[in-house]
Amino acid sequence: MSEFKEQVALVTGGTRGIGRAIALHLALQGATVAILGTKAETTTAAAEALSAESGAIVRGWAADVAQSAQVNAAVSGVLEAFGKIDILVNNAGITRDNVLVRMSEEQWDQVLDTNLKGAFNCLHAVVKPMMKAHYGRILNISSIVALTGNPGQSNYAAAKAGLIAMSKSLARELASRNILLNCLAPGFIDTDMTAILPEKVKEEALSRIPLARMGTPEDIARAAAFLVSPLNSYITGQVLAVDGGLAM
Numbered sequence: 271m272s273e274f275k276e277q278v279a280l281v282t283g284g285t286r287g288i289g290r291a292i293a294l295h296l297a298l299q300g301a302t303v304a305i306l307g308t309k310a311e312t313t314t315a316a317a318e319a320l321s322a323e324s325g326a327i328v329r330g331w332a333a334d335v336a337q338s339a340q341v342n343a344a345v346s347g348v349l350e351a352f353g354k355i356d357i358l359v360n361n362a363g364i365t366r367d368n369v370l371v372r373m374s375e376e377q378w379d380q381v382l383d384t385n386l387k388g389a390f391n392c393l394h395a396v397v398k399p400m401m402k403a404h405y406g407r408i409l410n411i412s413s414i415v416a417l418t419g420n421p422g423q424s425n426y427a428a429a430k431a432g433l434i435a436m437s438k439s440l441a442r443e444l445a446s447r448n449i450l451l452n453c454l455a456p457g458f459i460d461t462d463m464t465a466i467l468p469e470k471v472k473e474e475a476l477s478r479i480p481l482a483r484m485g486t487p488e489d490i491a492r493a494a495a496f497l498v499s500p501l502n503s504y505i506t507g508q509v510l511a512v513d514g515g516l517a518m
Contacts, residue, residue, distance in 0.1 A: 458514070
């Protein structure tokens with residue numbers, strides 16, 4: 271497939287889970303892909319594996335998205351290597367779960383810095399070249415928790431809800447430059463992040479999903495690929511829940 275031929279995509283948190291699945295899906299459809307990860311060795315290895323699996327050009331840059339200087343350096347590197355960035359997928363995220371009365375200020379700040387400020391840093395670095403090109407497709411990976419809430423995740427829910435609000439505002443700012451910006455809200459997805467949950471928690475979550483299964487990273491990647499593809503020319507500022515009907 272060559273749906274993304276001659277397009278350059280930047281995927282944050284692209285070394286594993288949902289980010290890796292999105293990066294692979296775009297690469298298999300012809301995109302040149304840059305991934306960001308926090309550790310240089312891991313990110314380089316992930317990029318090499320993605321390139322071998324897809325047959326496409328995939329390169330990795332190490333950056334902590336919460337640090338604007340690191341993001342700016344990585345984005346400059348991508349632009350120098352590939353000349354442009356057509357697609358940005360803000361996927362990098364962490365959890366530091368705890369009920370509010372036990373949550374530390376550090377746990378709150380870490381999640382907000384990575385999941386919300388990190389997306390801001392990436393947007394700030396990438397939007398200017400997109401505006402000059404009068405083209406861009408941006409996807410922010412939020413969460414169904416942003417729409418429903420979840421005990422023990424007030425920090426995560428706040429960050430992901432903030433991402434939705436920011437996306438709607440920026441979609442209005444950028445529409446005149448042919449830059450479309452949307453959110454995905456994944457539900458209960460089978461990743462490293464959910465693998466550590468107790469079986470009781472998983473069973474309870476599954477009981478509330480009409481499709482009666484956990485989602486896969488590939489389920490998210492397929493939806494993501496449409497929203498950032500040239501096939502999407504008239505959807506912006508929207509939130510698509512990919513959750514098996516969980517929040518229905």
